[in-house]
Amino acid sequence: AQSVTQPDIHITVSEGASLELRCNYSYGATPYLFWYVQSPGQGLQLLLKYFSGDTLVQGIKGFEAEFKRSQSSFNLRKPSVHWSDAAEYFCAVDSPNQAGTALIFGKGTTLSVSS
Amino acid sequence: EAGVVQSPRYKIIEKKQPVAFWCNPISGHNTLYWYRQNLGQGPELLIRYENEEAVDDSQLPKDRFSAERLKGVDSTLKIQPAELGDSAVYLCASSLVRLAGIYNEQFFGPGTRLTVL
Numbered sequence: 001a002q003s004v005t006q007p008d009i010h011i012t013v014s015e016g017a018s019l020e021l022r023c024n025y026s027y028g029a030t031p032y033l034f035w036y037v038q039s040p041g042q043g044l045q046l047l048l049k050y051f052s053g054d055t056l057v058q059g060i061k062g063f064e065a066e067f068k069r070s071q072s073s074f075n076l077r078k079p080s081v082h083w084s085d086a087a088e089y090f091c092a093v094d095s096p097n098q099a100g101t102a103l104i105f106g107k108g109t110t111l112s113v114s115s
Numbered sequence: 116e117a118g119v120v121q122s123p124r125y126k127i128i129e130k131k132q133p134v135a136f137w138c139n140p141i142s143g144h145n146t147l148y149w150y151r152q153n154l155g156q157g158p159e160l161l162i163r164y165e166n167e168e169a170v171d172d173s174q175l176p177k178d179r180f181s182a183e184r185l186k187g188v189d190s191t192l193k194i195q196p197a198e199l200g201d202s203a204v205y206l207c208a209s210s211l212v213r214l215a216g217i218y219n220e221q222f223f224g225p226g227t228r229l230t231v232l
Binding site: 004009032041042043049092107 | 148
């Protein structure tokens with residue numbers, strides 16, 4: 001069965017420090033991969049996505065993610081975290097063969113930013 | 116351009132009461148999704164519509180949940196009767212119609228937070 005694992009439930013990072021959020025997926029082939037951010041009381045916002053090609057993808061708000069097929073991973077990174085980045089982050093997959101059916105989400109990682 | 120609109124934003128009810136959530140998708144988006152997000156979890160699909168047709172309702176608990184999208188635009192999700200375990204955030208999302216080889220991003224509304232006492 002398809003699944004997404006986000007090993008870290010909660011991460012605290014100092015403002016200005018770098019960030020890496022982990023995501024691993026289980027899928028029969030390479031799925032479409034996504035990172036979403038959810039701020040309190042807000043809907044999910046797409047940060048970036050990977051379909052194919054260059055394994056390093058750039059997103060909004062200074063985020064990037066790297067797809068590693070050998071590790072079935074799609075980790076999210078940011079070189080310098082801002083206090084406004086504090087939020088819940090979700091990794092998700094979708095099927096390339098039936099794209100747009102339904103996203104499968106991980107359980108999320110809560111990011112806290114300390115000053 | 117307006118995003119996905121959901122109402123109410125918050126709802127508190129007692130168990131066994133009925134409740135309904137409303138969603139207005141982005142104009143022109145034919146595909147509409149209802150997800151449920153339990154505390155500490157990621158969203159999980161309840162039902163997906165393409166226009167008026169529910170094309171995937173396999174995860175919808177049909178004994179108490181129902182949904183409709185009569186004119187292929189707005190949608191309503193209903194629970195009757197509500198149970199304690201239904202406390203969650205109910206998210207609506209919409210996208211352009213799914214076409215072969217073209218991925219259309221899902222846009223999410225802010226959700227309705229339901230508390231069942």
